[in-house]
Amino acid sequence: MSAASLRRAARESVSGLPRAFWWLWTSTLVNRLGAFVATFMTLYLTLERGYSASFAGLVVALHGLGGVISSLVAGVMTDRLGRRPTLLAAQASTAFSVALLGFMEHPAAIAAVALLVGMxxxxxxxxxxxxxxxxxxxxxRVRAFALNYWAINLGFGVSAMAAGLIAEYSYLAGFLGEAALTLTCAVLVFVKLPESRPGPLPGSRPGSRQAGAPAATGKGAAAGTGAEPAIGLGTVLRDGHFMGVVGLSFLISLIFTQGSVGLPVAMGAAGFSPGDYGLVIAVNGLLIVLLQIPVTAFIEHRDPQKLLVVSALLAGYGFALTAFAGSLWAYALTVCVWTLAEIVNSPTQMGLVARLSPVHGRGRYQGMYSMSWAVASLVAPLMAGFVIDRYGAAWLWGATGVLGTVAGAGYWLLMRTLPEGGVVEVAEAADGGASAPVAKPLPAAAEG
Incomplete structure (x- = not known):
């Protein structure tokens, strides 16, 4: 791709998005600039505190358990209380709990506060x-999710290098730095981001269709009430296609989480320092910063089935190659492989989740989707600690290859069963008004 093509792709990627999106994007960037706990928890516990890989895995698993609990609760809060109040409460409490974790010394206290940080x-x-x-x-949306993911990794790439150096002198400084930047995010949300939850149309009667809500279907429509069907967690669980995405997301998350769980433990056991790990994992963020925009421009209208299958295989076998790494350059090369999988998988899958989520159930649907990552954060550390302690890291990397193969087959089968016409989307006007629902078919291979 030429320089002119890259510039054109960059302009097309950032044009036409609303101002509120860019404030949300900025908040994400600032938050990820302070990322420390999730990345360096295992090194902190094994190298700084002297605990075993199994105990480190247990603590990080408790961090993941906190995420499992909060994902569903926060999803309901997002729909009931609003997006903005939920963000404010989450970020302010995160700043407090991360700072507190830096001062904990007793193993039980570390575990308890790690659970709180995860929540x-x-x-x-x-x-x-x-x-x-x-x-x-x-x-x-695919473009917006890609840009948001780009911000996450821009911040992560910078923070991984900085935090790796900071960790060699003071882990506490890393905890306090993350707390300060997370609190900055809360202030940014409070000052700049308005509430976006769809509300009733101006002058509408109670029970009438709300702005941005899809037309009623099923019993509500048959009765002629025009009311949106009630959406609860049971509705999400009964949505077979969506829960299939959640299950496959769990497998993919289980693989990608090894970048912050299995990889630092394996590198530490091989004699590499926290700074070495910081440099290697920074390759992940750097590549996403460089490639996310041009790759997204290339894949935006291509067949999502093929993209998800290929990304799953790249993720699994990219991590499997770690079994053969013996130098920093070799580790960095394996990171390049599974990073390409991330670049393709994340916006494609997030776009699919948004398509399958009804407007007034977005919080619950997104909460269930987030839970797949949280459950993976719970299972992956236990899996990594057990396998590395009992059998060695090579077996862990072999398992990621198997998981990637299973996920690839799952995406292929799932995408074949989606309705031919896609799912119903609602075109929302820029001023917040509602318009008629329109069919948004999933991209076909011919469109690429």
Whole structure:
């Protein structure tokens, strides 16, 4: 791709998105600039505190358990209380709990506060995703999710290098730095981001269709009430296609989480320092910063089935190659492989989740989707600690290859069963008004 093509792709990627999106994007960037706990927890516990890989895995698993609990609760809060209040509460409580964790010394206290950090830090995910789906037009969502993912990794790439150096001198400084930047995010949300939750149309009667809500279907429509069917967690669980996406997301998350769980433990056991790990994992963020925009421009209208299958295989076998790494350059090369999988998988899958989520159930649907990552954060550390302690890291990397193969087959089968006409989207006007629902078919291979 030429320089002119790259510039054109960059302009097309950032044009036409609302101002509120860019404030949300900025908040995401600032938050990820302070990322420390999730990335360096295992090194902190094994190298700084002297605990075993199994105990480190247990603590990080408790962090993941906190995310499991908060994902569903935050999803309901996002729909009931609003996106903005949920974000504010999550970010302010995260800042407090992260700072507190830095001062904990007793093993039980470390474990308990890690659980709290997991609950608070994951609570913002459903609100961010729902707000983004609210404020961005359906046809721009893959691009918007890609840009948000780009911000996450721009911040992560910078923070990984800085935090790796900081960790060699003071882990406490890393905890306090993350707390300060997370609190800055809360202030930014309070000052700049308006509430985006769809509300009733001006002058509408109670029970009438709300702005941005899809037309009633099923029993409500048959009765002629025009009311949107009630959406609860049971509705989400009964949605077979969506829960299939959640299950496959769990497998993919289980693989990608090894970048912050299995990889640092394996590198530490091989004699590499926290700074070495910081440099290697920074390759992940750097590549996403460089490639996310041009790759998204290339894949935006291509067949999502093929994209998801290929990304699953790249993720699984990219991590499997780690078994053969023996130098920093070799580790960095494996990171390049599975990073390409991230670049393709994340916006494609998030776009699919947004398509399958009804407007007034976005919080609950996004909460369930976030839970797949949270459950993976719970299972992956236990899996990594057990396998590395008992059998060695090579077996862990072999398992990721198997998981990637299973996920690839699952995406292929799932996408074949989606309705031919796609799912119903609602075209929302820029001023917040409602318009008629329109069919948004999933991209076909011929469109690429």
């Amino acid at each position: 608070t830090s994951n609570a913002s995910r459903p609100a961010v995703a729902a707000m983004m789906a609210d404020i961005v037009r359906p046809e721009d």
